Amino acid sequence: MVDQAFVATSHVLGDLFLCHARLQCDARFPWILLIPRRMGLREIEDLTPADRGRLMDEAVLAGEAVRALGEALGRPVEKLNIGALGNITPQLHLHIVGRRSDDSAWPDPVWGHGQKIAYDHDDLDLVIGTARRGLGL
């Protein structure tokens, strides 16, 4: 079960082998969330070693999808930022965010930075489609 906090701020992309994947609804940054489909996890250490390997594989895949999102939006990604924080929503999740030196938060992290901006409806279709293809979904 996915925490309701994710449902309110992101769109479903689909399920990978380990993780439920979602698009963060923030047009400022190409940004995918990976939520391991295991009950009661809070920390990376709560995953089995095999699942930790799967999480890395899926993080790399999500990084490729985030790069594809950046290309599709005309803002190619210069640096990936990957983070497992969970200070606000404790259910274990990984953020994969595409950054550029001209984005509004650079070089600071995106988490807790300013106000999110909704995607235009037309962009959202493009972005969700691109992210799903990037993830092989």
Added chain:
Amino acid sequence: MVDQAFVATSHVLGDLFLCHARLQCDARFPWILLIPRRMGLREIEDLTPADRGRLMDEAVLAGEAVRALGEALGRPVEKLNIGALGNITPQLHLHIVGRRSDDSAWPDPVWGHGQKIAYDHDDLDLVIGTARRGLGL
């Protein structure tokens, strides 16, 4: 070779199988850096799959060491924050940070937050010793 930016802001803890481990010189948060001992890496995807697994193992170990640091300082860790950013120092590195709901940045990330505070000299000996033992170094 470790980027000089790390040398200026952290203390050597030692070398694990994959990573060079350092203590971030900031008494506000128990905080360990892991820097894979491979040349020319910027992103997680630049690691081989085997090295990605090793990075996860060493991140879990560093999480245990960060928890031990928190205990030694009388501020037990409530949540680990793990991040690979590299917006300022591009050499691939992983942050493992112990967080508490009463720390000065909570619930925001620590990166880019406020001014660091140096450890007292006596605390530094305790902290480095605790971190090394936690990492098995």
